[in-house]
Amino acid sequence: MAFFTSEYECKLDAKGRLVLPAKIKANLPEASSNQLVAMKGFDSNLVLYTMPEFKKIQSKFIGLSEFDARQRKLKTNFFRRVVQVELDSAGRFLIPKAWLDHAKLEKQAMVIGTGNTIEIWNPEVYDQYMGTDDDFSDLAQEFLSE
Known part of the structure; x- marks a missing residue:
């Protein structure tokens, strides 16, 4: 299983391509190292999944009922927010225009390793x-203390 950490300042080129940081790229699983899934995040960001990680989530959505309107709407909303991307030989991938707009990306990007995913x-x-370190401390106390 891939494990991503840290944050990296990156630049987008004029075509909307982003080079993944070497430390992130080095942690991609070998079997799917050039294929990723990009999703419009629930916040104004993008979330990258490795193929094995995305398949775990995909299986939950595939199991939703086509006969239930709410489940059908959830499934449609999820899959319309997803696009497969492929890394080129330079480690770059093209971010589609609608995904750039969603994340308000222009020339600069922060790439964040969040364990099993990568956020942009x-x-x-x-x-x-992200707020302040005090916010982080409060969240850690709320969700991680016993």
Whole structure:
């Protein structure tokens, strides 16, 4: 299983391509090292999944009922937010325009390893979202203390 950590400042080229940081790329599973799944995040960000990680989530959505309107709507909403991307020989991948717009990405990006996924943020949006170290401390106490 891939494990991603840390944060990296990256640049997008004029075509909307992003080079994955070497430390992130080195942790991609060999079997799917050039194929990733990009999803519009629930926040103003993008989330990258390795194929094995995405298949775990995909199986849950595939199991939803086609006959239940709410489940059908959830399934449609999920899959319309997802696109497969492929790394080229330089370790770059093209971010589709709608995904760039969703994450407010222009020239700069923050690439964040979040354990089993990779998040991509506009640096200013990321700073606002993350808040202060006090916020982090409060969240850790709320969710991790016994």
